Structures are given as structure tokens and as C-alpha cells.
Amino acid sequence: MNELAILLVPLLAAAILAIVPAYRLSARINVIACLVAFLAAASLLWQRPETGQYLLIDDLNVVFIVLTNFVAFTTSAFSASYIGHELETGRLTPAYLRFYHAMYQVMLFGMNLALIANNIGLMWVAVELATLSTVVMVGIYRTHEAIEAAWKYFILGSVGIALALFGTILVYLAARPVVGEGMDAMVWTELLRHASGFDPSLLNVAFIFLLLGYGTKVGLAPLHAWLPDAHAEGPTPISAVLSGLLLNVALYALLRFKMLLAANPGAIAPGPLMIVLGLLSLIFAGFMLYRRRDIKRLFAYSSIEHMGIIVFAFGMAGPIGNFAGLLQMTMHSLTKSAIFFSVGHVAQVKGTQRIAEMGGLTESHPVLGWGLIGGVAAIAGLPPFGVFQSEFLIVSSTFARAPLLAVLLVFGLLIAFGALMLRLSSVAFGPPLGPVGPVKASYVPMFAHLALVLVAGFYLPAPVVAWFQHVAALLG
């Protein structure tokens, strides 16, 4: 039941939101629907359904599902306080707002379906659905820049998704002689059970296509071109879910196929490919951070950087690498969405996203300013926060196994750290710049995320650690 709830609740809510005209009411329905979906997702931790041909809950995807529904819930609460301002300033009309809320639930449905699917074809369709719903939300302001961003996202995302489908077909071709014709050859659990008998060379080519296809959606350099524009031009709640969730969903798809390759003795090791792409993304994004003048674009590049670190960690694999990758992914989702919550209100009160036109936030808006400082300190990897822990794990385990790679990794981390600190100091300190009017914001989602990240930095509960260790072992 609960596995159907995380699919049906968003679907039903989307239908209702499409016809409710009052925006306060629909914002509330949006929050409630996300809360119900989150509770249903959390109940999956205790009560797990049978594995079928279409749906699957296992130890790996339940982590992603709970995280996705949690961040979607807090983001909907942030969105409720954010979106009213957009209506007042006339950037959105009530009709578009209705559309926005319905699409938010469609996106949640798509992501949940992609995570829960036990069928590689169904997973592909779900990722496509989630992509389409975010495309229309990125373009919702209908400015020239927003449409350009949506178009770019659309075309690059479509090409990526087409390549992923080609890879999916090749996996089917590899599975057919072993598993037999028909639906079973696309069922994930069947694939994994028989993976050792697949033709390794076909599997290798399939993985290249899947890596390029889903890698585009993860935002790995050099396939990242859509990501900064899509983050900068859409509504900020969408930037938060893009960074915090959609990138993870694509990463999840990649991890699934990586497990398939790991189960086949003749296939290439996917690790080195992922390590190269991860390091490339990290270092490239680190340098790109210096030249950003738009605050949302800055944090979009920081997402590319972090996806690079995460893909690197999963590429290094082993119990520690996978553990650190999972932790880093969780921490990044929580921290980056908290940052976007704060950035969204900052951009609203200042009326601009240009870093040069905002300054002295700690003086003019102390709560927002210090929230932003906390978020950036966390994302840059400063000690008391959880990101520091996971990055420390990644760096130290890499030093033990491949010192040369570790040097590159640390180099990238330091470059990015410097850039973030430089930008933060100009935004947070100094004399206040731009409008200093009061801000109507709900700070709860932002500080809830930061508190979680902070607590994770000091103390990870033993069951969580055991769980992550178990999943890390599954990933091989």
C-alpha cells in the first residue's frame, strides 16, 4: 500500500491542483500532499512490499526515496512562502501558479516512479517525465533568458535521454539470450541475478551510452551545459529540487547499471570512467566558480562540483568509497536546498540575482545572512558540518589507495573552497547594498536542513551508519 501511496498521492494532488484556483489554498495542498508522500515514504523503512515486475523497494532505493520525499516536502513549504511574493511582483500570474503547483506534483511522481521502478524501461519513462515537468517550470517566467534556459535544458536533456534509451535497449539485447525474451529481460532484479551470464562486450557499450545519457542529467562536465542556466532562470524552489533531487535520481539510475556491470566478471570496470568524469567535473566547476556574477548560477556550478565529488567517490567504490559517496550525496541534497531557500529570499528582497548588487546581508537581514553563511560554510566543507565528514572520508580513503588521484581531488576541493569564500564574503559582509526592506520568509525549512547537516557532522546514529554500510556493500 505505502509504495503505491508515494505514487498515487502526487498524481492525485496534481489533478486537484490543476483545478484549484486560489493560490494560498493550492500552496497548502501542495505542502500537505508532499507531507503525506513523505510519511508514506518513511513507512517504507519498516514495512516493505513484495517485489513485483514493475515495483521494487530494496535497501538501496529506500534511502533515495526517503531523501527525495523529505526534501520535496521542505521545498514545498519554502515554495509556499516564496511564491506569494512572485505573484505580488507580477512575475507569475495566478494561472501560471496553478500550473506550477500541478507540475511540482507531477515531478514528484516522476522522481518517485523512477526510484521505485523495478523495470529499466519504466525507469527511463519516469526520468523522462520528471525532466519534462522541470523543463516547463524552468521556463515559467517566460523571459527571454528563461525560455532560452528551458530550450537548452530541453534539447540537451532529450539527447541525453535518447542516448540512455539506446543504452537500455542494448542492456535488453545483452539480457535476452540469458533471461529469455519478453518482460523479464527488463526487470531489474532478474537482470542482476543473471548478469554474470551476459555478453560482456555488449554490456560495456551499453554502459557507455547510459553513462553519457544519464550523466547528462547528473550534470557531469562536459555534459553539464544545461545545468547552470536551468538553475538560474527558473523559480528558486525548482533550483532547489533540481540540485537536491533530480540530479540524484539520474545518479541512482547510473548506480543501478554500475551494479549490473560489477556483477559481470568479463565487463570493464566502470570505476575509472566515473573517476575521470567526476574529477573533470570537480576541477572544471571549481575554476568556473570564480567567474560567476549571478548567485544562483554560482551555486549551480557548486552542484556540478559536488556531483563530481560524489561520482568520484562511487567510482572509487569499495565499502568506504560507496559509504562516503552516499553520505556526501545526502549531505549535498540537504545543504544545497537549504542554500537555495536562503538565496531565493535574498534575491526577492534585493530584486536581483547579481552578486555585485547585494552585500552586507548579515547587517541588513541577519537571519537570512547567517543562514546563508551556515549553508555556504557547510557546502564548502568546513568542519562542524556533515559535508566535511564525508569529504574527509573520501579524501583520506583516496590517499590510502591512489595518492595521485587524491592530490587532484584536494586541488579541486581547495579551488572551489576559495571561490565560495570569496563570493560569500562580498555577499554577507561589508556595508549593505541594494534594498534593505523587511523579508517575509519562513526560515523553518532552511534551518531544519542546516540543523540536520550540523548534527550529522557531530553524530551519525548507529542504525544509519549500519544502513549506509550495508548499502555500500551492495554497491560493490
Added chain:
Amino acid sequence: MISPGLDFDIAHMLAGGLVLVSFMMLYQDRLYALINVLALHAVVLALSVAWQAYIHDAPHLYITAAIALVFKAIIIPVALRRMVFRLGIHREIETVFGIGLTMLAGIALVGLSMEVMLPVTAHADPVAREDIALALSVVLLGLLVMVTRRNAVSQVVGFMSLENGINLAATGAQGMPLVVEISIAFSILIAFIVIGIFLFRIRERFDTVDLSALDASRGER
């Protein structure tokens, strides 16, 4: 069922025909002509899928063939033609490289896909094997069309031909489930793209040699 040899030859010919039509796209320099070639591409795909449905005795594939014929060979080309007319888009296509260079690149891509796919599919059955290799050629040629054209409509044409290549691969992989569903999902995607162009009046791709326009559209204001 006719003789297996003939089955194979016809399937092979139709898939090869799709590659040929993809090449025809590369040298079109008029938008209307390009749209006509796209319609032809879809017709060849429909024939190829219908032939697969016949030889493999898989009636559900006729649906995919029908979608290709009605939606991609008739509705979308007509919609694109009207759009070019209504939005007053330039009828001539700006290409990034010369035609000759693009054709050479296309030949190289076909060679590459044969080189990659034929060895790895050595154990698959021969029809699927040739189909997959030719389908990859169509996919790569579609990407080439997207990369070398500057205008939104011709990018959509490139994407659709890429997608036709994927449909060919999906139908060639014998007994693959969800083929019909996937072709419907793709049709929805394409409909979205076309509606998007129309609603937002995207005339050109956003890159241009005009530097001031470039600054404005880099988003770094």
C-alpha cells in the same frame, strides 16, 4: 513467412534506407525540403517497423508503425511547415560547416558505429545485429544534424531522426517489451517540443555571431 534469406534482406534494405535518408538530411539547405525528407524518414521507419512486425509475428509493433506513419510522417511535418510559414522563419538553413565536410563526418560516423556495434553483437541474431548497427548510425547522424544546424526547427528535425533511429533499434531487439509505450512517450516528448517552439516563438537557436546578443544570452548580466 517467405524464405529467411529474403526476410533478412528486406529488413536490412529498409534499415539501410533509413541511413540513406539520414544522409539526405545532411545536404538539404532549404527548410521545407528538410521537412519533406523528415516525412520520408518516418515513412521508411514505418515500413521497417511494419516489416519487423510481420517477420517476427509481433502484432503490437504495427501500433508503433502506425504512430510513425500518422504522427511523424504526416502530423508533425504539416505542423512544422505551418510553423515555418506563420513565424516567418528563414527558409534557408545556416549550416556550421560546409556540406562536404558534414557528409564526410557522416560517413565517418557510420563507419564508427559499424566498427563499434558489429563486433560486440557477434552473438546476437543476424537481423538484430545489422539493425542495431544501422540504428546507431541513424542516431549519430541525427546528432550531427542537430550540431551542424543553427535553427530551432532543423534541430527538432535532427532530434526526430535521432529518435527514429532509437525506434529502429527498439523494434530490432526482438521481443523487447514496452516498445509501443516508449514510442508513445517519445511522441509526447516531440509534441511538447513542437508546441514549445510555437508558444515561445523560438525562431533561431540562441547562438549567433552577433556579440551583443551573445552577451545577453549568456545569462551573466
